[in-house]
Amino acid sequence: MEQRYATSPEHVPGMDTAELRSRYLVQDLFRDDAVGAVYTHQDRVVLLGVSPTSKPLDLPTFPEIRSEYFLEHREAGVINVGGTGTITADGTTYTLTKGSCLYLGRGVKDVSFASDEGAEAPAAFYVMSAPAHTAYPTTLVEAGHGNVRELGDALTSNRRTLNQYIHENGVQSCQIVMGVTTLHPGSMWNTMPAHTHDRRMEAYLYFDLPEDARVIHLMGEPTETRHLVVGNREATIAPSWSVHSGVGTASYSFVWGMAGENQSFDDMDGFAVTDMR
Numbered sequence: 001m002e003q004r005y006a007t008s009p010e011h012v013p014g015m016d017t018a019e020l021r022s023r024y025l026v027q028d029l030f031r032d033d034a035v036g037a038v039y040t041h042q043d044r045v046v047l048l049g050v051s052p053t054s055k056p057l058d059l060p061t062f063p064e065i066r067s068e069y070f071l072e073h074r075e076a077g078v079i080n081v082g083g084t085g086t087i088t089a090d091g092t093t094y095t096l097t098k099g100s101c102l103y104l105g106r107g108v109k110d111v112s113f114a115s116d117e118g119a120e121a122p123a124a125f126y127v128m129s130a131p132a133h134t135a136y137p138t139t140l141v142e143a144g145h146g147n148v149r150e151l152g153d154a155l156t157s158n159r160r161t162l163n164q165y166i167h168e169n170g171v172q173s174c175q176i177v178m179g180v181t182t183l184h185p186g187s188m189w190n191t192m193p194a195h196t197h198d199r200r201m202e203a204y205l206y207f208d209l210p211e212d213a214r215v216i217h218l219m220g221e222p223t224e225t226r227h228l229v230v231g232n233r234e235a236t237i238a239p240s241w242s243v244h245s246g247v248g249t250a251s252y253s254f255v256w257g258m259a260g261e262n263q264s265f266d267d268m269d270g271f272a273v274t275d276m277r
């Protein structure tokens, strides 16, 4: 599993494009018939991409987490960003259409992932995992359910629908707060005005972005921003001190996921666009 150690905001001004990308952009999570894995030491979150095409794939454990099985000391939120697929967790099978979410509680031993239609329409399971102190029930949320918030305005190109799946008033977890945001056609901006939350890190996985389109994702302290040029099914890692906001050259969706000190979605420190640099 790739290891990425935590960084401090004062490192950012000295980084060139390649270093920014190697630390904060995750490009190769999804490869056919493989499990891609990155251990970010930002709040000890592990990001996985599981792409079963010709055969089911088991959730492996990794030497870096010194656990008999992956969820021995962890929990995970999973969102399918591909064709319909199934997850079997200790004998129970859950069907995930595109955009659906499965919470896997601490202590679930055997997890396997499969695509309903194989290589024709492969599923692509994005997994965000964090350390967990207790076991909450494994729970499925169908795409479009959970708590739905309508945000932004077509006039400011940021009209979007936000679905909260794992959160304070929804599916319970130890740390993870997770959901999906979808831009309406013609709207391109997410999370503008931008914010930080020093209590939690946040990762975005962009999906349903056309192959020849890109998202210009802003990161860094609000008064010292940098950008990452992000393609389809690539993830960005925002440490607690970093803004995380993007504009696409086409409409897109993204999975957002957080872990850290609290689970309070609205505990954000907002910044006026005019104060950003």
Ligand SMILES: O=C[C@H](O)[C@@H](O)CC(=O)C(=O)O
Pocket: 151, 160, 162, 180, 181, 190, 191, 192, 197, 202, 244, 256, 265, 268
């Ligand atoms: O802390 C919350 C996260 O940044 C996202 O949920 C924001 C988001 O999806 C959006 O504004 O579109």
Ligand SMILES: [Zn+2]
Pocket: 195, 196, 197, 202, 244
């Ligand atoms: Zn945020």
